[in-house]
Amino acid sequence: MLKTKGKGVTLRRGDKGFDAAVQGTSFNARDSGRRPDIVVQANDTGDVIAAVNQAREHGLKVTMCSGGHSWAQNHIRDGGLLIDMSRVRSIEVNSVKQTATIGPGCHSGDLNAELAKQGLFFPVAHAYTVGMGGFLLQGGFGWNSRVMGLGCENLLGIDVVLANGSLVHASASENADIFWAARGAGPGFFGVVVRYHLKLHARPKFIGLKLQVFRQKHLEDVFSWADRIGPQVSPKVEFQMVFNHRCMGTFSDGIEVYAPVLADSWKEAREAVDFINKSPVRSKASFTFPLVPLSLDFMMKSGEKTLFWPGVRWYADNMWLDGPIDPLLPALRRIADTQPPHPSHVLWLNWNPPPQREDMAFSVETRTYLALYTAVRKQSDEAKYANWATENMRALSEHSHGIQLADENLALRLAKFMSATNLARLDKIRTQRDPQGLFHAWMGRPDQAPANPTAS
Numbered sequence: 001m002l003k004t005k006g007k008g009v010t011l012r013r014g015d016k017g018f019d020a021a022v023q024g025t026s027f028n029a030r031d032s033g034r035r036p037d038i039v040v041q042a043n044d045t046g047d048v049i050a051a052v053n054q055a056r057e058h059g060l061k062v063t064m065c066s067g068g069h070s071w072a073q074n075h076i077r078d079g080g081l082l083i084d085m086s087r088v089r090s091i092e093v094n095s096v097k098q099t100a101t102i103g104p105g106c107h108s109g110d111l112n113a114e115l116a117k118q119g120l121f122f123p124v125a126h127a128y129t130v131g132m133g134g135f136l137l138q139g140g141f142g143w144n145s146r147v148m149g150l151g152c153e154n155l156l157g158i159d160v161v162l163a164n165g166s167l168v169h170a171s172a173s174e175n176a177d178i179f180w181a182a183r184g185a186g187p188g189f190f191g192v193v194v195r196y197h198l199k200l201h202a203r204p205k206f207i208g209l210k211l212q213v214f215r216q217k218h219l220e221d222v223f224s225w226a227d228r229i230g231p232q233v234s235p236k237v238e239f240q241m242v243f244n245h246r247c248m249g250t251f252s253d254g255i256e257v258y259a260p261v262l263a264d265s266w267k268e269a270r271e272a273v274d275f276i277n278k279s280p281v282r283s284k285a286s287f288t289f290p291l292v293p294l295s296l297d298f299m300m301k302s303g304e305k306t307l308f309w310p311g312v313r314w315y316a317d318n319m320w321l322d323g324p325i326d327p328l329l330p331a332l333r334r335i336a337d338t339q340p341p342h343p344s345h346v347l348w349l350n351w352n353p354p355p356q357r358e359d360m361a362f363s364v365e366t367r368t369y370l371a372l373y374t375a376v377r378k379q380s381d382e383a384k385y386a387n388w389a390t391e392n393m394r395a396l397s398e399h400s401h402g403i404q405l406a407d408e409n410l411a412l413r414l415a416k417f418m419s420a421t422n423l424a425r426l427d428k429i430r431t432q433r434d435p436q437g438l439f440h441a442w443m444g445r446p447d448q449a450p451a452n453p454t455a456s
């Protein structure tokens with residue numbers, strides 16, 4: 001788990017504590033076997049500038065991490081220098097201007113807790129310990145993002161250390177090329193962000209959850225209904241379904257239908273989740289829980305406790321879907337029937353994005369999102385389950401419109417994560433800002449020939 005206590009140090013391969021320092025950066029307990037030459041646990045911007053200069057002068061490639069929640073452990077590469085930003089996690093809120101400045105190592109839950117005290121809100125990630133550093137760069141599907149926009153759309157600016165060691169501010173009016181890239185490049189960003197400047201919102205007055213649970217045998221009926229009703233569901237509701245071996249209430253295989261709602265009043269929230277009470281599949285549900293007010297803090301922590309366990313080896317993969325549900329049903333059935341043991345799970349999310357977003361690197365999204373999360377708890381299960389997510393996504397690739405970098409798996413399966421136009425524009429900016437290629441980019445990209453000929 002994250003070693004964020006105490007002052008950061010610099011460690012080299014072979015030093016006592018080196019392995020723990022590298023593996024300790026990652027939420028995922030998987031050991032890829034990859035190791036950098038040097039890890040720098042940065043305490044401040046000065047440490048970052050010194051580390052970038054050192055890497056450039058010694059010909060070392062650089063990666064960086066903040067909260068360490070990259071499923072693919074993108075920041076852990078062979079050789080080079082890893083800058084661990086997890087200790088840089090300050091939060092400064094200006095409640096009058098409704099802005100905040102945070103360090104990249106700041107956890108989503110800590111930011112939310114600080115803002116809740118002041119009646120303010122930011123669309124942070126859904127699990128408490130997700131680092132804001134990586135979350136904001138890859139887009140950021142946050143709480144209430146269907147209303148307030150992606151996390152990165154609520155960025156006012158960033159302070160970033162570039163390959164030449166300079167510290168620059170980037171915003172819509174200053175170094176706009178860097179700002180454009182920072183909103184969606186994710187692991188392909190070419191600099192170390194040391195501060196994020198955020199636009200805040202008034203906190204929704206009602207936050208709560210409605211939940212319904214179905215036995216797995218109803219999968220086809222439930223998915224057909226969800227797919228049909230999805231576009232009509234209020235953006236204030238994060239309508240999603242989770243296949244789970246230990247469903248709430250039944251403690252067995254099934255489908256949890258979640259409707260978290262963030263609204264301006266109890267009445268508005270009740271109306272927004274009423275589609276569940278009126279659904280034609282309602283009578284098949286094992287349970288329908290009433291709408292209950294819950295703190296976001298509670299939902300973030302309990303989601304992480306039930307589904308996103310630390311200390312296990314995770315493999316994730318995902319895709320955006322846009323077509324009719326019927327051709328997908330046999331594959332969804334197969335996925336549900338072969339799902340590895342708890343806390344492995346499958347997420348189906350009703351996304352339905354707005355027709356237009358700001359011009360930024362983030363550019364791939366569709367109506368629905370499907371993500372598979374495999375948790376391998378025993379070493380002996382590794383061979384059995386490690387490819388489950390990748391293989392099932394590969395089997396569905398003809399229906400896919402690309403992937404979300406949040407749950408990327410590019411080292412194992414190449415897929416489109418940005419429009420071709422935006423990828424070309426990003427490449428051009430990177431060449432200008434990081435001409436020597438100091439910073440690593442994604443572990444795979446869509447225009448790369450797959451190492452494995454079946455990769456898609």
Ligand SMILES: Cc1cc2nc3c(=O)[nH]c(=O)nc-3n(C[C@H](O)[C@H](O)[C@H](O)COP(=O)(O)OP(=O)(O)OC[C@H]3O[C@@H](n4cnc5c(N)ncnc54)[C@H](O)[C@@H]3O)c2cc1C
Nearest residue numbers: 065066067068069070104126131133134135141187193406
């Ligand atoms: C349990 C869990 C729940 C999640 N929930 C959500 C969710 O609700 N919504 C969502 O959109 N995503 C979610 N994700 C995905 C998550 O947002 C991404 O993996 C994100 O990259 C994590 O950020 P991090 O700082 O914790 O990760 P890290 O592993 O530290 O960073 C990921 C990558 O971002 C880049 N990066 C990180 N920090 C910096 C920096 N300071 N400067 C430059 N580049 C940097 C690096 O390339 C790094 O490899 C979740 C992931 C997990 C494991």
